[in-house]
Amino acid sequence: AQKITQTQPGMFVQEKEAVTLDCTYDTSDQSYGLFWYKQPSSGEMIFLIYQGSYDEQNATEGRYSLNFQKARKSANLVISASQLGDSAMYFCAMREGLSGGYNKLIFGAGTRLAVHP
Amino acid sequence: NAGVTQTPKFRVLKTGQSMTLLCAQDMNHEYMYWYRQDPGMGLRLIHYSVGEGTTAKGEVPDGYNVSRLKKQNFLLGLESAAPSQTSVYFCASSYPPDRETDTQYFGPGTRLTVL
Numbered sequence: 033a034q035k036i037t038q039t040q041p042g043m044f045v046q047e048k049e050a051v052t053l054d055c056t057y058d059t060s061d062q063s064y065g066l067f068w069y070k071q072p073s074s075g076e077m078i079f080l081i082y083q084g085s086y087d088e089q090n091a092t093e094g095r096y097s098l099n100f101q102k103a104r105k106s107a108n109l110v111i112s113a114s115q116l117g118d119s120a121m122y123f124c125a126m127r128e129g130l131s132g133g134y135n136k137l138i139f140g141a142g143t144r145l146a147v148h149p
Numbered sequence: 150n151a152g153v154t155q156t157p158k159f160r161v162l163k164t165g166q167s168m169t170l171l172c173a174q175d176m177n178h179e180y181m182y183w184y185r186q187d188p189g190m191g192l193r194l195i196h197y198s199v200g201e202g203t204t205a206k207g208e209v210p211d212g213y214n215v216s217r218l219k220k221q222n223f224l225l226g227l228e229s230a231a232p233s234q235t236s237v238y239f240c241a242s243s244y245p246p247d248r249e250t251d252t253q254y255f256g257p258g259t260r261l262t263v264l
Contacts, residue, residue, distance in 0.1 A: 036191070067252065077192075077239060077255035123191055127251070137182075137253055139191025 035059065036126055036140035044146040045114045052099070053109040053143045055124030061085075065127040066107040067137070068098065072120040080122075083107060111145075119147045150175050153256035155240050161262045162230045170225040170259050172240030180243045181223035182207070182253065183215060185236040192239060198223055199245070230263045237261070 037056045045051040057066065068080040083091045083098045091098040099108040107126075111118055124140040153174045162168055172181065179200050184192040184207075194207030198217040212234060214226045223242075227234060237260050241253040 065251070069255075074257075075237065075260075076257045077241075079252055079254060082252055125191070127246070136194070137192075139193075141189065141191055 035128075035138045036124055038124055038140035038143050040143045041141075042144045042146070044148055045111075047116060047147055047149050048113055050110060050112045051114055051145065053111070053122050053124075053145065055107045055109065055140060057105050057107060057124075057126045059105075059126065059128055061128050066098065066100070067125040067127065068096070068107075068109045069123045069125060070118075070120045071123065071142070072117075077123075081109070114147045116147050116149060119145060121145075152176065153240055153242055153254055155238075155256035155259050157259060158257065159260045161264065162227075163264050164231060166230050167226070167228050168230065168261075169227075170238055170240075170261075172223045172225070172242075172256055173221055174223075174240075174242040174254075174256075175221065176242060176254065177220070178242035178254075179220070179245050180251075180253075181217065182241040182243075183213070183223065183225045184239045184241065185209065186239060186258075187236050195225065195238075230261075232263045235261060235263045 064085045066083045070078045081093045081096045083100045095112045097110045121142045123142045125137050156171045182197045183195040186192050193209050196215040198204045201220045204215045216224045237258050239258050240256040243253040
């Protein structure tokens with residue numbers, strides 16, 4: 033079974049509007065972390081936001097916020113006031129507990145976001 | 150700070166050739182990782198290192214070897230390249246998972262084509 037599911041292969045949004053990118057995850061661990069990364073056409077992976085499983089408040093970083101619903105195992109990324117520069121591939125990733133002695137990061141397949149003027 | 154850097158940025162190999170990809174980080178991170186990214190997929194872990202002189206296999210280690218002789222450097226080697234190893238390779242680094250911030254920071258990637 034997939035650990036990280038991003039059901040939207042592609043999304044588009046009008047400039048200045050908000051957009052939500054979906055991410056659901058599957059884990060039996062009590063301690064885990066959820067990350068979002070942005071990959072523009074230039075190819076680099078840019079860290080956006082992090083949510084710990086024990087964090088009671090949703091994480092926010094500037095125009096990015098993470099809508100964390102633990103019971104539903106979802107960690108959706110919300111981008112407010114979209115800009116043309118937000119056009120990119122977005123990856124949701126999960127770090128599972130401390131098993132194996134390293135922070136194993138599992139990635140979803142990604143969602144390609146296009147921002148239209 | 151440069152963060153995580155990778156060399157080279159692009160490379161074309163013929164089947165059977167060997168090469169080494171170099172990753173360097175200046176954030177004093179203990180952990181380093183090598184991933185590959187194939188079209189339509191997220192990143193998959195090849196090998197990782199939890200400290201100088203130690204390495205371990207990730208999800209897709211076959212055909213690759215790694216070395217971590219210095220804390221700041223992590224090398225990925227392909228001894229006999231195959232077309233299936235055509236991919237984009239990313240290096241990443243982080244603090245250990247018991248630190249508050251264990252976010253993995255990525256290098257710019259190396260695009261490798263094996264003919």
